[in-house]
Amino acid sequence: MTSSQPIIQTTNITKVYGMGDAQVRALDGVDLEIGENEFVAIMGPSGSGKSTVMNILGCLDRPTSGQYFLAGEDVSQFDKTQLAIIRNERIGFVFQSFNLLARTTALENVLLPTLYNRGEEKEESEYQQKGIAVLESVGLGDRLHHQPHEMSGGQIQRVAIARALINDPVIILADEPTGNLDSKSGAEIMDVLTALHAQGSTIVMVTHEDEIAEYAQRVIRFRDGVIETDKMNGNKGN
Amino acid sequence: MKPKKVITIAWKGLVKNKLRSLLTMLGVIIGVAAVIIMIAISAGAEATIEEEIISLGSNLIFVQANFTRGGPGSEPSSGGLVYDDAFAIADEVNGVAGVVVEQSSSETVKAGSISIDGVSVLGSTEDLPSVRDIEIAQGRYFTQDEIDRKHKVIVLGASLAEELFGDNPPVGQTVTVGTTKFAVIGVFAEKGLVGDVDYDARIYMPITVVFQKFTPSQFARMIGDRVRLIYVEVAEDAEQNDVILQIELLLAKRHDVSLDEPDFSITTQQDIITTQEATTEAFRNLLAWVAAVSLIVGGIGIMNIMMVSVTERTREIGIRQSIGASPNDIRMQFLTEALLLSLVGGLIGIFVGVGGSWLFNITGGMRTVIVPSSILLAFGSSAAVGIFFGYYPANNAAQLDPIEALRHE
Ligand SMILES: Nc1ncnc2c1ncn2[C@@H]1O[C@H](COP(=O)(O)OP(=O)(O)OP(=O)(O)O)[C@@H](O)[C@H]1O
Ligand SMILES: [Mg+2]
Numbered sequence: 258m259t260s261s262q263p264i265i266q267t268t269n270i271t272k273v274y275g276m277g278d279a280q281v282r283a284l285d286g287v288d289l290e291i292g293e294n295e296f297v298a299i300m301g302p303s304g305s306g307k308s309t310v311m312n313i314l315g316c317l318d319r320p321t322s323g324q325y326f327l328a329g330e331d332v333s334q335f336d337k338t339q340l341a342i343i344r345n346e347r348i349g350f351v352f353q354s355f356n357l358l359a360r361t362t363a364l365e366n367v368l369l370p371t372l373y374n375r376g377e378e379k380e381e382s383e384y385q386q387k388g389i390a391v392l393e394s395v396g397l398g399d400r401l402h403h404q405p406h407e408m409s410g411g412q413i414q415r416v417a418i419a420r421a422l423i424n425d426p427v428i429i430l431a432d433e434p435t436g437n438l439d440s441k442s443g444a445e446i447m448d449v450l451t452a453l454h455a456q457g458s459t460i461v462m463v464t465h466e467d468e469i470a471e472y473a474q475r476v477i478r479f480r481d482g483v484i485e486t487d488k489m490n491g492n493k494g495n
Numbered sequence: 496m497k498p499k500k501v502i503t504i505a506w507k508g509l510v511k512n513k514l515r516s517l518l519t520m521l522g523v524i525i526g527v528a529a530v531i532i533m534i535a536i537s538a539g540a541e542a543t544i545e546e547e548i549i550s551l552g553s554n555l556i557f558v559q560a561n562f563t564r565g566g567p568g569s570e571p572s573s574g575g576l577v578y579d580d581a582f583a584i585a586d587e588v589n590g591v592a593g594v595v596v597e598q599s600s601s602e603t604v605k606a607g608s609i610s611i612d613g614v615s616v617l618g619s620t621e622d623l624p625s626v627r628d629i630e631i632a633q634g635r636y637f638t639q640d641e642i643d644r645k646h647k648v649i650v651l652g653a654s655l656a657e658e659l660f661g662d663n664p665p666v667g668q669t670v671t672v673g674t675t676k677f678a679v680i681g682v683f684a685e686k687g688l689v690g691d692v693d694y695d696a697r698i699y700m701p702i703t704v705v706f707q708k709f710t711p712s713q714f715a716r717m718i719g720d721r722v723r724l725i726y727v728e729v730a731e732d733a734e735q736n737d738v739i740l741q742i743e744l745l746l747a748k749r750h751d752v753s754l755d756e757p758d759f760s761i762t763t764q765q766d767i768i769t770t771q772e773a774t775t776e777a778f779r780n781l782l783a784w785v786a787a788v789s790l791i792v793g794g795i796g797i798m799n800i801m802m803v804s805v806t807e808r809t810r811e812i813g814i815r816q817s818i819g820a821s822p823n824d825i826r827m828q829f830l831t832e833a834l835l836l837s838l839v840g841g842l843i844g845i846f847v848g849v850g851g852s853w854l855f856n857i858t859g860g861m862r863t864v865i866v867p868s869s870i871l872l873a874f875g876s877s878a879a880v881g882i883f884f885g886y887y888p889a890n891n892a893a894q895l896d897p898i899e900a901l902r903h904e
Contacts, residue, residue: 315817373818
């Protein structure tokens with residue numbers, strides 16, 4: 258793709274749930290390579306392993322076997338604390354169900370990941386400025402002190418995107434980010450992601466909808482825990 | 496993570512659940528307040544006992560008639576103490592500073608138009624003021640000569656004097672006790688309550704007059720000048736055990752009994768102090784246990800709520816994990832929440848405990864003395880309780896799997 262070293266590289270990743278007869282091979286040997294500044298959509302039927310692979314890519318989970326290199330670093334055998342650090346510093350995860358803290362303002366939600374930053378600490382005001390800037394970049398400069406219950410679904414998901422961006426991640430992972438939204442709010446979210454991509458972000462997004470997948474450059478289809486097809490979007494591609 | 500951040504996160508967690516935080520703290524508040532109040536009560540009781548012992552007079556030996564022999568129905572002459580024993584002790588025992596005999600009665604007292612029923616009348620001897628540490632405020636105390644001659648003279652307790660005569664000087668006035676007229680020759684200074692005896696509300700007169708006029712029953716009149724108790728004050732330079740031995744030998748000879756089977760018993764001030772100390776110590780230990788149990792109950796309350804809280808906030812824990820909180824970060828958050836709960840609860844408990852002790856005191860319910868170290872103790876143990884009972888729930892929270900936690904509704 259666009260860069261020599263891929264942001265994401267997996268070799269023969271498997272994920273097996275349960276034991277014996279109840280065993281489920283959610284992922285059955287996935288080789289994946291995603292380069293810098295790519296915008297990838299992952300599609301496939303329900304139960305095909307999309308969320309499972311996203312959780313592994315997002316370091317929320319570990320593969321049963323196989324290797325996962327994130328920006329050149331093998332993270333597949335990291336322990337819980339090391340994974341937490343990777344999630345904090347390198348990954349911005351956007352969920353279908355938003356996952357903001359209730360009774361907490363947009364700005365506080367966005368700054369939440371900075372509480373867990375390791376290394377040297379910046380001035381409180383510096384964090385605040387950055388949080389405000391990120392919220393402005395997703396079009397919520399006028400909603401800084403609103404709580405989730407005072408906002409629409411689309412606005413809430415934009416706060417979640419802002420939170421994913423606060424620590425300048427190497428990749429943004431979004432598992433059905435528009436799944437809980439009407440088509441108008443969904444389009445807003447896609448505009449935000451498209452803009453981020455244009456500014457250089459690397460994005461991997463799961464979706465069921467073809468219209469949403471249209472925004473991506475590349476579409477990977479899963480079936481039964483393996484990659485079925487991996488194509489560039491015809492009308493896109495730089 | 497920096498402590499300041501941990502505390503900020505934990506504090507916000509508590510503030511978002513104000514009511515629950517408050518209810519959780521209630522157990523600790525009550526526990527800490529209980530510790531402080533209990534210790535204040537037992538310190539108050541100790542102080543009271545100490546004062547009582549001091550006001551009893553120092554270096555006292557109590558010689559008591561032993562009623563296992565010579566009880567009612569038995570030969571009256573066979574046992575018990577008599578008035579003359581007191582004089583024998585005073586005359587023949589070395590190292591005695593004073594001897595007092597008391598015989599009491601309860602009579603109606605009249606002065607002018609004022610009449611009071613059921614006044615305690617104490618017949619006593621010459622050394623009473625010095626042995627019992629009572630000061631004369633006006634006039635004088637009666638002499639041995641007046642005792643021997645059964646003079647009808649009295650000394651009034653401070654509050655009784657005021658009740659009978661108000662602001663007028665009582666000395667020289669006449670008071671009718673029972674049916675007998677007495678001349679007031681003195682008034683004692685205020686002494687207050689010793690045990691449950693109000694020294695200020697009594698009349699003091701020669702013991703011989705009590706024998707003669709107020710010995711309550713026919714039986715008592717027949718046994719005559721028998722007394723129940725002789726107080727002996729040991730001289731400062733004398734050996735108490737030596738004095739006791741001399742008294743034992745003397746009384747055994749006078750009563751014609753063997754020392755193996757005496758008709759009297761001797762106890763010392765020290766015996767009484769020792770018994771009372773043992774009692775207060777048992778009391779204090781009991782209170783300490785009650786307080787400790789209430790603190791533990793408070794701690795279990797914290798643990799209980801923290802467990803519920805961890806379950807209820809599983810989603811929140813998942814969110815925090817997903818954006819970079821490590822197991823240790825989560826553990827620290829919940830441990831700090833438990834610690835803050837118990838410390839804030841402890842602080843409120845200190846206020847409640849100190850305020851409660853103070854209230855007990857001013858409402859006269861119970862005497863309390865606030866012990867500063869009990870405040871430190873209570874605060875320290877509430878912190879320990881917070882850490883101890885917070886650890887298990889915090890550890891449970893830390894062990895949650897991020898994906899499962901996020902899936903939690
Ligand atoms: N914790 C788990 N325990 C057991 N099986 C699981 C677990 N998580 C997922 N699975 C199974 O793994 C398979 C893949 O699930 P996954 O959630 O990745 O599907 P998906 O492609 O995201 O589906 P959907 O489009 O419905 O979200 C499914 O068969 C699912 O039942
Ligand atoms: Mg899914």
